[in-house]
Amino acid sequence: xxxxxxGVELAAQSDHExxxxxxxxxxxxxxxxxxxxxxxxxxxxxxxxxxxxVLHGHVDWVFAVAFSEDGETLASGSGDGTIRFWDxxxxxxxxxxxxxxxxxxxxFHEHLLASTAPSTCGTGRPACWRASCVxxxxxxxxxxx
Numbered sequence: 001x002x003x004x005x006x007g008v009e010l011a012a013q014s015d016h017e018x019x020x021x022x023x024x025x026x027x028x029x030x031x032x033x034x035x036x037x038x039x040x041x042x043x044x045x046x047x048x049x050x051x052x053x054v055l056h057g058h059v060d061w062v063f064a065v066a067f068s069e070d071g072e073t074l075a076s077g078s079g080d081g082t083i084r085f086w087d088x089x090x091x092x093x094x095x096x097x098x099x100x101x102x103x104x105x106x107x108f109h110e111h112l113l114a115s116t117a118p119s120t121c122g123t124g125r126p127a128c129w130r131a132s133c134v135x136x137x138x139x140x141x142x143x144x145x
Contacts, residue, residue: 035062077103
């Protein structure tokens with residue numbers, strides 16, 4: 001973690017077993033999510049970097065993490081082709097959205113979740129869902145766009 005104004009390193013986390021590819025602060029800045037090659041997501045106290053919860057579930061590298069605007073949900077995207085939604089308070093995976101390819105970027109805005117996937121031939125396109133529709137489809141067992 002760095003001071004954005006001075007460039008001074010404040011803390012370095014070393015409890016991931018391999019490279020970290022994604023980081024995100026919750027809306028209030030109290031928590032930091034880190035994720036990467038080891039397929040794990042750490043929810044941390046941002047001031048000291050202490051890992052409070054470790055989220056398990058992805059079976060490939062985790063490339064993206066994003067907090068919902070209310071800070072209650074964390075979304076994660078992985079090389080396993082899934083977007084997982086986590087309850088921040090409990091650390092439980094509440095639903096999984098299956099994609100056809102690696103999920104490399106995520107961003108929440110109000111009730112929307114945007115995602116993107118890399119492409120080797122230049123055809124990777126962003127996708128966008130209403131978060132409420134994803135929840136409804138999960139409840140009905142249909143997780144397609």
